[in-house]
Amino acid sequence: MDVVWAGLKEGLRLLFAGDPYLWEIVLLSAQVSGIALTISALLGIPFGAIIGLTHFPGRRFVQALVYTGMGFPPVVVGLAVYLLLSRNGILGPLNWAWIPQLFTVPAMVLAQVIIATPLVIGYTMAAVSEVDPNLRLQLRALGATPRQATWAVLREARLGVIVALVGGLGSIVSEVGAVTMVGGNIEHATRVLTTAIMLETRRGNMDLAIGLGMVLLALAFMVNLLMAQFQGRGK
Amino acid sequence: MSEILYELREVHKRYTGRTVLQVSTLDIYRGEVLAIVGPSGAGKSTLLRLLNFLEFPDYGDLIYRGKVIQPGTMPLALRREVTTVFQRPALLSATVWRNVVYGLRVRGIRNGARAVQAVLARLGLAALTHAQARALSGGEAQRVALARALVLQPTVLLLDEPTANLDPYNVGIIEQVVADLNQTQGVTVVLVTHNVFQARRLAQRVVFLLNGTIVEVASAGPFFESPRDPRTAAFVNGEMVY
Ligand SMILES: Nc1ncnc2c1ncn2[C@@H]1O[C@H](COP(=O)(O)OP(=O)(O)O)[C@@H](O)[C@H]1O
Ligand SMILES: [Mg+2]
Secondary structure (H helix, E strand, O other): EEEEEEEEHHHHHHHHHHOOOHHHHHHHHHHHHHHHHHHHHHHHHHHHHHHHHHHOOOOOHHHHHHHHHOOOOOOHHHHHHHHHHHHHHHOHHHHOOOOOOOHHHHHHHHHHHHHHHHHHHHHHOOOOOOOOOHHHHHHHHHOOOOHHHHHHHHHHOOOHHHHHHHHHHHHHOOHHHHHHHHHHOOOOOOOHHHHHHHHHHHHHHHHHHHHHHHHHHHHHHHHHHOOOOOOHHHH | OOOOOEEEEEEEEEEEEEEEEEEEEEEEEEEEEEHHHHHHHHOOOHHHHOOOOOOOOOEEEEEEOOEEEOOOOOHHHHOOOOEEEEOOOOOOOOOOOHHHHHHHHHHOOOOOOHHHHHHHOOEEEEEHHEEEHHHHOOHHHHHHHHHHHHHOOOOOOEOOOOOOOOHHHHHHHHHHHHHHHHHOOOOOEEEEOOOOHHHHHOEEEEEEEOOEEEEEEEEEEHHHHHOOOHHHHHOOOOOOOO
């Protein structure tokens, strides 16, 4: 019990004293997951809108793929990205400049994009398909181009789209398996909240682990609070 | 005879292999009110979607102002001459104002405030300008739907059972505005209704559609008083079971 109290006290002190090691990790986490979420939003929102609103052959198949993607175990995503990027993997040997190197921030971002994008697509799909299907036809009849009508429907579904983003963020910021595998938890380079907590716990630095854990908890809580707020407002 | 706006020639529309509309010939003239009557499932709404270029024939020619309309080559400006008010008003979850201004916004028109105000006043909606659309009654919502069509000053106004399920007060306002629009501004109106009395009150010509085909087209007087086809007579007299 003493360990917990001491850890809590020391964790809080580190947090508010602006401990450089702790804050470096917090900021890197925010950076990696922020970039990944932005990319996932840019990919996932338009895709989700198209799948949710249009009818094309193979739509059911694509939906099944998206739902499968929503349930991907992050560790498997990590493994796939690892195999893709490693020296004797699929893309690794090509050495092209735009292919991320293993154990770098871009590799972690890639893994998180793969985890979050299906979630953003899936939630966006659900949100837009809850909008009255006659609305789109009505807007087209009022002279909207397909793009303008889609935009208006997305606006109608905006609460659901925000929930999609918040859900995507929640899934990557708290994820540990994939970032460990493709990031490698390198100090000052790829060490993020979740991987640092694992490491510091193992090292016996409970105060640091608890401080980091509190940040993660606070983040998760804020994310969920935001989500509840937005979902409640739709009612 | 005045200018022909629409010419339909052997127009067929299919859904999942089933032909739901098969119009061998139909002309619609500029400035008229044409009623389309028929039982439900006759293809009336499908016809309106074609007339608003929201869907396209699978076969045959749909000609608007002399141009054969095809999916890929439809000029936006031409498409925007026509608009529809549907049976159920699908409003944006926003204020009445935003709903009415929507069609102007998508056209890039920024100075439509005066026009929006005028239209809202005309439909008795001025007091509701800043109300949320979802808080409106059915009649008010349908008047908003009509307002956002009127503000566009369409060449053709398509109405798909616009007053079904409305109370007489709202029916009165809507019919009055539609008649006035046609008489004073020469707007061409195609009115789908299964209310023969409404067709009689508003239309100069009537089309009777049954199972996707036109049974009879006539001026309103003869259509109601001396229909040629026995099926038209049965429908007009309310004897058709559907
Ligand atoms: N999008 C669609 N897909 C499949 N069938 C349709 C579609 N729209 C209409 N139909 C069918 O076409 C027929 C005509 O429908 P509709 O034009 O709505 O008739 P009305 O408006 O006269 O009641 C009906 O049998 C209807 O089920
Ligand atoms: Mg109909």
